[in-house]
Amino acid sequence: xxxxxxxxxxxxxxxxxxxxxxxxxxxxxxxxxxxxxxxxxxxxxxxxxxxxxxxxxxxxxxxxxxxxxxxxxxxxxxxxxxxxxxxxxxxxxxxxxxxxxxxxxxxxxxxxxxxxxxxxxxxxxxxxxxxxxxxxxxxxxxxxxxxxxxxxxxxxxxxxxxxxxxxxxxxxxxxxxxxxxxxxxxxxxxxxxxxxxxxxxxxxxxxxxxxxxxxxxxxxxxxxxxxxxxxxxxxxxxxxxxxxxxxxxxxxxxxxxxxxxxxxxxxxxxxxxxxxxxxxxxxxxxxxxxxxxxxxxxxxxxxxxxxxxxxxxxxxxxxxxxxxxxxxxxxxxxxxxxxxxxxxxxxxxxxxxxxxxxxxxxxxxxxxxxxxxxxxxxxxxxxxxxxxxxxxxxxxxxxxxxxxxxxx
Amino acid sequence: xxxxxxxxxxxxxxxxxxxxxxxxxxxxxxxxxxxxxxxxxxxxxxxxxxxxxxxxxxxxxxxxxxxxxxxxxxxxxxxxxxxxxxxxxxxxxxxxxxxxxxxxxxxxxxxxxxxxxxxxxxxxxxxxxxxxxxxxxxxxxxxxxxxxxxxxxxxxxxxxxxxxxxxxxxxxxxxxxxxxxxxxxxxxxxxxxxxxxxxxxxxxxxxxxxxxxxxxxxxxxxxxxxxxxxxxxxxxxxxxxxxxxxxxxxxxxxxxxxxxxxxxxxxxxxxxxxxxxxxxxxxxxxxxxxxxxxxxxxxxxxxxxxxxxxxxxxxxxxxxxxxxxxxxxxxxxxxxxxxxxxxxxxxxxxxxxxxxxxxxxxxxxxxxxxxxxxxxxxxxxxxxxxxxxxxxxxxxxxxxxxxxxxxx
Numbered sequence: 001x002x003x004x005x006x007x008x009x010x011x012x013x014x015x016x017x018x019x020x021x022x023x024x025x026x027x028x029x030x031x032x033x034x035x036x037x038x039x040x041x042x043x044x045x046x047x048x049x050x051x052x053x054x055x056x057x058x059x060x061x062x063x064x065x066x067x068x069x070x071x072x073x074x075x076x077x078x079x080x081x082x083x084x085x086x087x088x089x090x091x092x093x094x095x096x097x098x099x100x101x102x103x104x105x106x107x108x109x110x111x112x113x114x115x116x117x118x119x120x121x122x123x124x125x126x127x128x129x130x131x132x133x134x135x136x137x138x139x140x141x142x143x144x145x146x147x148x149x150x151x152x153x154x155x156x157x158x159x160x161x162x163x164x165x166x167x168x169x170x171x172x173x174x175x176x177x178x179x180x181x182x183x184x185x186x187x188x189x190x191x192x193x194x195x196x197x198x199x200x201x202x203x204x205x206x207x208x209x210x211x212x213x214x215x216x217x218x219x220x221x222x223x224x225x226x227x228x229x230x231x232x233x234x235x236x237x238x239x240x241x242x243x244x245x246x247x248x249x250x251x252x253x254x255x256x257x258x259x260x261x262x263x264x265x266x267x268x269x270x271x272x273x274x275x276x277x278x279x280x281x282x283x284x285x286x287x288x289x290x291x292x293x294x295x296x297x298x299x300x301x302x303x304x305x306x307x308x309x310x311x312x313x314x315x316x317x318x319x320x321x322x323x324x325x326x327x328x329x330x331x332x333x334x335x336x337x338x339x340x341x342x343x344x345x346x347x348x349x350x351x352x353x354x355x356x357x358x359x360x361x362x363x364x365x366x367x368x369x370x371x372x373x374x375x376x377x378x379x380x381x382x383x384x385x386x387x388x389x390x391x392x393x394x395x396x397x398x399x400x401x402x403x404x405x406x407x408x
Numbered sequence: 409x410x411x412x413x414x415x416x417x418x419x420x421x422x423x424x425x426x427x428x429x430x431x432x433x434x435x436x437x438x439x440x441x442x443x444x445x446x447x448x449x450x451x452x453x454x455x456x457x458x459x460x461x462x463x464x465x466x467x468x469x470x471x472x473x474x475x476x477x478x479x480x481x482x483x484x485x486x487x488x489x490x491x492x493x494x495x496x497x498x499x500x501x502x503x504x505x506x507x508x509x510x511x512x513x514x515x516x517x518x519x520x521x522x523x524x525x526x527x528x529x530x531x532x533x534x535x536x537x538x539x540x541x542x543x544x545x546x547x548x549x550x551x552x553x554x555x556x557x558x559x560x561x562x563x564x565x566x567x568x569x570x571x572x573x574x575x576x577x578x579x580x581x582x583x584x585x586x587x588x589x590x591x592x593x594x595x596x597x598x599x600x601x602x603x604x605x606x607x608x609x610x611x612x613x614x615x616x617x618x619x620x621x622x623x624x625x626x627x628x629x630x631x632x633x634x635x636x637x638x639x640x641x642x643x644x645x646x647x648x649x650x651x652x653x654x655x656x657x658x659x660x661x662x663x664x665x666x667x668x669x670x671x672x673x674x675x676x677x678x679x680x681x682x683x684x685x686x687x688x689x690x691x692x693x694x695x696x697x698x699x700x701x702x703x704x705x706x707x708x709x710x711x712x713x714x715x716x717x718x719x720x721x722x723x724x725x726x727x728x729x730x731x732x733x734x735x736x737x738x739x740x741x742x743x744x745x746x747x748x749x750x751x752x753x754x755x756x757x758x759x760x761x762x763x764x765x766x767x768x769x770x771x772x773x774x775x776x777x778x779x780x781x782x783x784x785x786x787x788x789x790x791x792x793x794x795x796x797x798x799x800x801x802x803x804x805x806x807x808x809x810x811x812x813x814x815x816x
Contacts, residue, residue: 012431012434012447013434013444013445013446013447014434014435014438014444015430015431015432015433015434015435015436015437015438016435016618017431018426018427018428018431019426019427019430019431019447020426022423022427022449023420023423023425023426023427024423025423026420026421026422026423027422027423027424028423029423030422030423036421036422037421037451037456038421038448038449038450038456039420039421039427039448039449040446040447040448040449041430041446041447041448042446043445048445048446210424273716274710280692280693280695280696280697280701281689281690281691281692281693281694281695281696281708281710282689282693282696283689284688284689284692284693284710285688285689285690285692285693285799286689287688287689288688288689288690288710288712288761288799289688289795289796289799291762291763291795292763293688293712294712294713297712298712298713298715298716299709299710299711299712299713299716300689300709300710300712301707301708301709301710302682302689302692302696302707302708302709302710303707304696304701304702304705304706304707304708305702305706305707307706307749307750308681308706308707308749311748311749340719341715341716341719342715353696354699355699355700387697387699388697391693391696391697
């Protein structure tokens, strides 16, 4: 089955928004085992839309359109499908009632132009959209399937997940593509690639590495008749990757380093406090991104000045003797914040976020220290030169140091 | 002049990457006054590439291609252009020398397949690429211009800015489109739209509002023969928007709330410290995103527990009497952190980030307080229900409260 995607909207051609819908749908089609051959962005222009649809009818079995289902004159997806198929749009009383109800529930007047959102053509069935005013269209004619969905990403994704994907799975799904992503931290992409090189030539499942902002992702993707078989295909290679990369793997799929650390802390009944300088609050912010983190996170200090470090219990002599950016000061920060807050664990980061050298140490230098009920651990590393990257990498590596201590 | 963009790469059709190149180029073409009619993503397939190029030759004056210029068998952009024009690729000695030098400088062996990056066809001139191995192609034949650039965004953008945009401006630029974005905080999108409605019907400049994660953007875009004229066209409407929205406008174009606040603090020689609960470190992290922020930011406390607030100088009785989420506790936090750190300004946020109610107060509730050398200011608001949104909005509104006090 050959599929094609159209994203409709002049704002795409002005570069005012990036087309994330097409990338989402491309990934989804791949998981359904449907081959995608073309993606195009088209403006709100009837002639060009009809041209594109006629070409799609001649070369694709399935055409997926997002956008152009709004109520205004600019919204021309329905009109273009009707013209391509030589059919006429007719208002459907049941759809019109739903539409008027939608406005009534919000105590708003329905503009009369909106009624075009309640139309269908003979070859189209409506696809429900409980979160917006525009139902989608599922069109079948001459062996060609057209699916039209709203362009608003949240409405489109809901409609895809609840309505379109299940129907496509039934009618048209090919082999299933099932993937698992193992997330790695503490190793560079080329190192990871080198370590698992013998596995990278595998064709089913395929293995690939991606450098992401939360570490290196190793993606295993298998193609099979069904998910169970795909999972079986992945199991062996995944076990080998885990054997090779060991504790450097911190999570799978949607897991984040901060959620994994949160789970470990909760399981062990330990509480945490932080003191950070170069990461500037990013470490605390990562930790508090996890819902329910108040159960284990006592709080943190962003000690952006030496006075602040001293006020929070770091010995001024330590700073003066070794420097604010040193293993000794990091250790003192971890110990001080643990004692000051009564938490089980103190986690500290001190470093140089730039733009200039500090104490003669280069931008990107970071010392990370941990005090787990008196047991120390430490990490020293230099992270790039970009401020945002230094903040992120020093915070992530602090969390990883904690993770490694917790799983010891 | 009608332009068309192709982004080449099978990874785009698998949804593994989002096509940000096309959006960037679309914006750039718009600024050059060149009309863009089509964007397409195409896989690494010679037949489909040639089909697409033949269609582009028949319907566009300018075709811009990114991707497919690498050294491997999958990289087929050069081959597709050659086949479309019926021309033959020939290795150019000068390009080959540059290519071999590139590898020699990095002490690496050049794989022989790379030599195809040193080819041209008779209608093509090379576009220099000092940051990568693949030069671009500038092709002109039968009144059709094809520009092929690497797919790596950093290489593409450099080549565009230094080589392609200047040539296009000379040969093909139409009217200039010049835009300015005014950034607004503290008002919702529909309120902003309502306030400036009379201006929204203007056709040159056009005015539009966009809801972004740092507030509402009001974009003024003028079309004119040159930038000076476009700026003149924008000046009047911009002055009227500024009159209507007043202090709600915090910045222009690339300015951020945190950079604007940083400039104000530096100008006034004031220092800042923060204490935050529901924003969980995001406020401190925003402040420290600004290079040089250590000049005015003493540091902050993420007081995620009542004990932490008390340890930092908040009176326990205030918390017990009014609740941790209250105007009184927020004010006490601002005062305490100012006194504790000796900063001129204490800025505090306390609220409910969820997932559940706190002290019977709904998720999203936030109290913000400021103590500017003893002068208090406060803000109470309810921000959505999503954790990330509550963190972001409470932090941004805290910065905005500070900004409004500083410009008083």
